[in-house]
Amino acid sequence: MKLSLYQRLSLSLFGVFIAIVCVFYFWSQQVEQNTRYESEQQLHLSLAANLARDNPLLQQGVYDHDALENLFHTLMILGPAFEFYFADPQGNLLTHSIDDSLIKRNKIDLVPLIQLTRNKAPLPIYGDDPRHLTRKKVFSAAPVFNGTQLQGYLYVIVAGERYESAYNKGHGNRQVELSIVFAVVAILFLFAVMLGLFRYFTNPLRHLIADIHALKAVNFDKSKVKLHAWMGNSQNEVHQLGCVFHDMVEQINDQIEQLKQTDVHRRELLADISHDLRTPLASLQGYIETIAIKGDSITSEERNKFIRTALKNSSQLKMLIDQIFELAHLEGGQVSMNLENFNLTELLYDVVAKFQLKAEVLNIKLSIIPEFSHIQVYSDIGKLERVLSNLIDNALRHTPAGGNIILETSDVNNGQCYLTVKDNGTGIKAEEIAYIFDARYRASNAIQGESKHAGLGLAITQKLLELLKCEIRVQSQLGEGTSFSLNLKNVTT
Incomplete structure (x- = not known):
């Protein structure tokens, strides 16, 4: 089953939140336990020292272990949460307040006891639990001396087995239940909130996907489908993507x-x-x-x-x-450009010389204005000569006998110069000027002479000028003539 982005995000967040809740739960349990044990140990920190000081049996040194065992049993009855142990200076247990069958180890590590009695570590400090091979418990401890001779250590576990059992049966179970209920409610609440938020945030993305599928279904014809509106000034990346998608659709339709x-x-x-x-x-x-x-x-x-x-x-x-x-x-676009600096007037005289004989036969005068000029242009001389040849050939066909064709150059100050080819021939109707560069187009008033032509000259001229990055402007009046003006890059110093 394929899941949507909205569903994947929701499930991912749900899983992450469950993991966070579990980590937080166990961490809070650990913090709560450490805080509780620290409080218990702080509260009973001097318990072992007071017992050792106030009890005559311990003050006199440990000689009667049975009597000490009875003492521990009596103390345990008074304080069932406590477990009492007496260890020798090597950590071996000599006597205790619990049944022998419950003892799992007979020797404890004395390092935690020394740290506690000498205040060398922060609370809580955990010591060995004789009732378990690896478990640790908070405790109270005090050294027992007979004069200056160390007899051993009074070791009191302040949160014994009975305490833990009673705590877990009462408060502990309720806390676990409350924690589980709270976690479940929090997960469900957050999941509902996140579903709403994700739906809100992914809603524009769903609209965009719907637009894409709808547009594909109608073969990318924008006129056959209504697309969603997008806010162009929005900081939302999906709205920005939607605007770009609209522009792309417009461009695709224009290209189609x-x-x-x-x-x-x-x-x-x-x-x-x-x-x-x-x-x-x-x-x-x-x-x-x-x-x-x-x-x-x-x-x-x-x-x-x-x-x-x-x-x-x-x-x-x-x-x-x-x-x-x-x-x-x-039109294939595989045309190389050979750009160079050259004198424009010299090129004009070369082109005019090529058409001079034909112009004389047609009784048409070709002239260059001004006759001499030092204008230098930066262009492709071969392609510019082809453009001028097409324009002059076109002018010769549409100019009657006795007419004039003028090639005029004008210099400007912004790094541009203009070259104009104008005649006093038949002219072009205003409504036809926009179509004269279309291939095979012939003006309605074109002169039908004996010389046949293909009608592609102006179309070729326009393509050449696009390669030269030149603009061409046409001005014409019917019966008075036509002028073609194009701009060139002037590099005259």
């Missing part, structure tokens, strides 16, 4: 939603890319089959036209495949 959206976008992208791949591939295959089937029946001019069209479709197919691989590589 993102995965769903990503899956939808992936399916849409695959569908679009499949269409884009199929179109140039079918055209390429068609022209090649035409050339192969007709052979020499077509003119040289038609053959060259078919070959040029096939090459154009193969180039389009290659460009699309390259962009797909590049986007997949960037």
Whole structure:
């Protein structure tokens, strides 16, 4: 049977409390016994000395042991709690007040007697009990002299067998019964209190476990289950854990939603890319089959036209495949960064030179403002060149003949500089700006020229800028043009 934390804590505390009660009981019994014996011994400390001093038989020395035995018997009748013994200087018992058959040892240790008579140890001091081989008893003792000659010791056990028997039969039994009753009541009371306290303290933990099981049952969909509320500012660790659990659930649901959206976008992208791949591939295959089937029946001019069209479709197919691989590589996150310091204006002139011929053919002017600058930036020059190439290529497609494309740099004082690529082309509708970085998205007013493109350029640009830790801002007005502005780390000294 599996026990809950609440049950394990309760049983553990119950067991510990029983052990503590038992230890306390035996300890209190020992303390009570020592206190009682100390009082008895203190009360009768001078008993043996008084008997030795007041009794003529003992004062004259021990010659008549029978008479001494009768004396002890008479004293025992007067004081049944006492047991009287007389021992020689070596500790051998010479006579006593009890029946011989009850004596278990005939010699006692004299060290406790000497400690008591010379006051060399704190009370209670325990001496040998002649009626038992190992038991110790509190006693009163006094040396007996005949002149200056030590005759022996008067040894009086002040809590004898009759005393112990009477005490245990009366007070002792009642005390044990009262102690047991008290212990049982205390255990039951504490157990009830602890059950309530443990239930109170473990209640938040049970709520948290219930939340976890409920959430698991609905496949971690938070919208299908009502979770308990937790106090974020509480010092209770379980409440703090509950708050973290809520945050974790929120994050899990956000990630699940993102995965769903990503899956939808992936399916849409695959569908679009499949269409884009199929179109140039079918055209390429068609022209090649035409050339192969007709052979020499077509003119040289038609053959060259078919070959040029096939090459154009193969180039389009290659460009699309390259962009797909590049986007997949960037999304995989396995891209190395080569950061370095370089002159930004020099990079701009290199990129512009690459598109200059194409711009002249389209009758579009490319310009850099300012023409000369000493701005040094810290970035990956290859990836930044790819970003600028995508932005300029995008601007060329959306700028009509006679238009302008400007690459403008501006220096700021907080360690940043801004680079802006702006054109005076068709512009973008305000409601479409938020979607232009989505893969395969094309604005509704995009110019449909002869030059085909995959529609992945801005999506690749955004991924590259995320790696460069650059933010990009877009401003556009329909029919007036668009500007893309990004920030770079300025290291100019």
